[in-house]
Amino acid sequence: MNRDEAVNIIRNELLKFRHKTHAELRHLVGTRIPTAVITGASGAEYQVAIQVHWDGERDGNIRVLGLIDDGGWRAFVPLTEGFIIGPDNNVGATW
Numbered sequence: 001m002n003r004d005e006a007v008n009i010i011r012n013e014l015l016k017f018r019h020k021t022h023a024e025l026r027h028l029v030g031t032r033i034p035t036a037v038i039t040g041a042s043g044a045e046y047q048v049a050i051q052v053h054w055d056g057e058r059d060g061n062i063r064v065l066g067l068i069d070d071g072g073w074r075a076f077v078p079l080t081e082g083f084i085i086g087p088d089n090n091v092g093a094t095w
Contacts, residue, residue: 001070004080005040010068010081013038013048017064022087025062028040046070049078061086 013036017025029052036048048068055063065082069075083094 001072001074001079002040002042002044002061005042006046006068006070006079007081009038010041010048010066010079013050013068014064014066014081014083017052018048018083018085018091022023022089025052025064025085026059029054029062035063037080044070047075055084056089059087063092 022088031052033050035050038046038048038070040046046068048066049072051065051067053063053065061084063082063084065080067078067080069078081094086092
């Protein structure tokens with residue numbers, strides 16, 4: 001897996017969620033977001049999963065986590081990136 005390519009892909013996918021408000025994201029908490037298969041510039045296919053869940057108490061902070069792998073051994077330990085958004089719509093921790 002090309003790590004730089006995978007990081008760019010997962011960050012672009014997470015941007016779609018970073019532009020959403022807390023109120024919009026709360027409707028996604030606990031729902032199943034379909035896994036996407038994205039072809040990178042190298043031609044490699046990556047599986048991208050996005051998870052949205054409470055980061056503690058209900059109606060509190062929301063954690064949005066993106067996972068990406070290339071179907072190889074990385075499927076067991078996917079590369080992850082994510083962020084936390086508060087009820088005030090401020091984005092806190094990112095990783």
